[in-house]
Amino acid sequence: MTLPLSNTLQDYLEAILILTEQDEAVRISDLAQLLGITKPSVTEGVKALAAQGLLRHEKYGPVFLTAEGEKMATEVRHRHLVLKQFLINVLGVSPALAEKDACLMEHAVSSDTVARLVQFMEKRLQES
Amino acid sequence: MTLPLSNTLQDYLEAILILTEQDEAVRISDLAQLLGITKPSVTEGVKALAAQGLLRHEKYGPVFLTAEGEKMATEVRHRHLVLKQFLINVLGVSPALAEKDACLMEHAVSSDTVARLVQFMEKRLQES
DNA sequence: CAAAAGTGTTAGGACATCCTAACTTTTAAA
DNA sequence: TTTAAAAGTTAGGATGTCCTAACACTTTTG
Incomplete structure (x- = not known):
């Protein structure tokens, strides 16, 4: 069911959690800046996390952790x-x-x- | 000069050091077994380490750490x-x-x- | 509300690491 | 000494993560 996440994707989750607690909405740009990588890379990582049900993300929209994603983060x-x-x-x-x-x-x-x-x-x- | 080695290649060096101390000659097969990966992968990694001057390796021969390689290992x-x-x-x-x-x-x-x-x-x- | 600025995505490519399958070389044994 | 087994390599491919360049959407603002 829940395969082990790569270090990289764990970092994404942690970053999203941190941003969630200080901003209202978490954007791709915020993540890119915090993680020190480009926006296209973040888009890709976010897609992978969404595919695993760890977050929710609609095109051009902000990112939300699911319950499971928040637990892991x-x-x-x-x-x-x-x-x-x-x-x-x-x-x-x-x-x-x-x-x-x-x-x-x-x-x-x-x-x-x-x-x-x-x-x-x-x-x-x-x-x- | 000496770029930082990946975790993977550091593991190779450490494995070579360990085998060096217990066997006479360190072979690709021994490394493959100790590292839990296939021989082709080891061949490739060894090539990369040789290119960085961290070990010596001739085709079909055993592997030897250089002074620098041993230091890092x-x-x-x-x-x-x-x-x-x-x-x-x-x-x-x-x-x-x-x-x-x-x-x-x-x-x-x-x-x-x-x-x-x-x-x-x-x-x-x-x-x- | 139109244009500029900002944000996000897509496409395409690089690189590290691993794999399997097939081949070559070396070693060991009959 | 020939042949079978073991060891090593090469070729080709998959995956994960990152990038840049170009394009699309959204927000801001004049």
Whole structure:
């Protein structure tokens, strides 16, 4: 049913989620700018995501995540945020580098590892 | 001069390093098996690495890392090992999953973050 | 409301990586 | 030493992701 999404398309979902929460409507142009790619590329990616039922998009219109798409986007962002917090608060990595690393690592870590990172940081807070 | 290698080609280098240390000669077939891809794909990848001066390969012969190739391979493996140790010893991830996660994460973490992970684990050992 | 500016799409192509099928070379065994 | 098995290569094709150029639609604004 739901095949695993490529890293690239996960990035699209995450970007759409972020834009959804700050703008009213998410446009192809906004995505292109945030993702740092051209509009034709975004159009293509959006088409693929729509074909998987992860978002809704009508020609020349804005983009909306479906429930399933939002769920996946939220998971990706969760991984991103957990990793970033770990890098900054535990390792002392600079925020800018943490952001960069987290962008890549979010596609590499398993759910189990993320859950353990969360646990680890909680325990660490209690102990201090 | 040295353009950044793709994740795929970094994996090739790492595999060659591992095989180099356990067998006398590294063959295309060995690599194909270890990487889980077909021989034609390996032939192609090896050609690309040879073109970048990272390994030496004559038709129908074995594969040898150059000094530069070995250096890069060692770096990749270092990232891999540091991550794996962290996952197992600090987070308590199972060895099998740690291996899997490290395989992907090794292409995502910056040198700075790896260095900090090492530091973190050293400090942690001293404190215990 | 017409024209300019902005937004989105289509077409066509590049590149990396993988594959299968068919062929060649090398190695090993009868 | 010839032949069968194994190893390696080549050719040709698929897929995913990106691009530029050109075109189509929409929005803004004079």
